[in-house]
Amino acid sequence: MFALVDVNSFYASCETIFRPDLKGRPVIVLSNNDGCVVACNTEAKECGVKMGGPYFKQKELFRRAGVVAFSSNYELYADMSDRVMRTLEEMSPYCEIYSIDEAFCDISGVQNCRNLEEFGREIRATLLQRTHLTVGVGIAQTKTLAKLANLAAKKWPHKTRGVVDLSDIENQRKLMAALHVNETWGVGRRIAKRLEEMGIKTVLQLADADIRFIRKHFSVVLERTVRELRGEPCLGVEEFAPTKQEILCSRSFGERLTEYEHMRQAICTYAARAAEKLRKEHQYCRHISVFVKTSPFTVYEPYYGNQAMVKLLTPTQDTRDIIAAATRCLNTIWRNGHHYQKAGVMLGDFFSQGVAQLNLFDENPPRINSEALMQTLDKINKKKGKGTLYFAGQGIQQPWQMKRAMLSPRYTTRWSDLLVMKASNSDWGSPA
């Protein structure tokens, strides 16, 4: 039995819990660079805010409706997420942290000693008390059905009060008949459209579809989804995160970039960041690739996007090697005269610590004390704050930095940003 717990409008809620003055007002959170709307609270949804839509296209609507906008404050969201997950891990034997705002809990066995819906309500109440965040809980025999149950909890908040136990088969079929096939977890826009053309419109029709037919026209992924909808578990809770296959660091620039020197700085910065993530995973990489692109939306000049990769003979985790390789990649794809919008550095082909073999034919001799140097670098940056020690190639001014014009304080992770309560006389009541 699985429970899917996820926080309602997570980013927007993180912003409002520290701002009681925003109660009842529409609130949205923007993506990096203040580009798109990535989260909105119920009030904002009611105003007709388009999720995923570009910010600048909706500015007029926001002004009229009094929408309060925030830049993404990942430091705050990550810390709030930790608090939620720690509580969940305390309350349930096995938890898989599926994303920043949701987790699957394996609650097999719980139904032997208590009512599942009650258990869901207890999770909800505990999280509300500890974090002031409201969650939805969906309970069922498979992950896909738990997702569906959670969706129902979101869709009918008053009727369900945020918790749905969907373990009863009759209830499953009733709900699936009422939902469109694109509301299934794992069915996106494309597959939904193809299914519809085949006459499969509701989730129930998908659950009842012939498994060989699905396998023939789609992939094993959709086959698993269908089986899961029928109550046959194909996916388990993965308590320990599997090791990553690749690491990507990419950003859009605050302003279009035309100078090679600026691009080189950006690439150095992304390479250094990717190398840091790599070491955090205790991995060494052999593939380093870089991509650059202009905006796909610009009509007055031709699009340019390109990518290059180098394969090292010996796996590395040293920022100096990764910066050097990334710069070589950049040099092969850089073209003068474009207005670049975005770039990124990707690492792949990982080896775990210890298996890295020295290569007899490698031109570069192994670096002396590379591990110790990198450890020291990471330690200092962890203790004194990100970016305390950095590489000269990253540049100092960084004119290409992303825009974050509406950033809120990092209430929970910086002393200087701590919330300050100011009491006025009236708050204390008038003296008798």
Add this chain to the structure above:
DNA sequence: TCTGGGGTCCTAGGACCC
């Protein structure tokens, strides 16, 4: 003027091997 970032898995097709 202004359109996110970071992942996973699967499949098809080409290169190459014997």
Add this chain to the structure above:
DNA sequence: TCTGGGGTCCTAGGACCC
């Protein structure tokens, strides 16, 4: 003139997720 069968590995691209 007639040009096989079976396999692996790699990569690019497409789909999905949050």
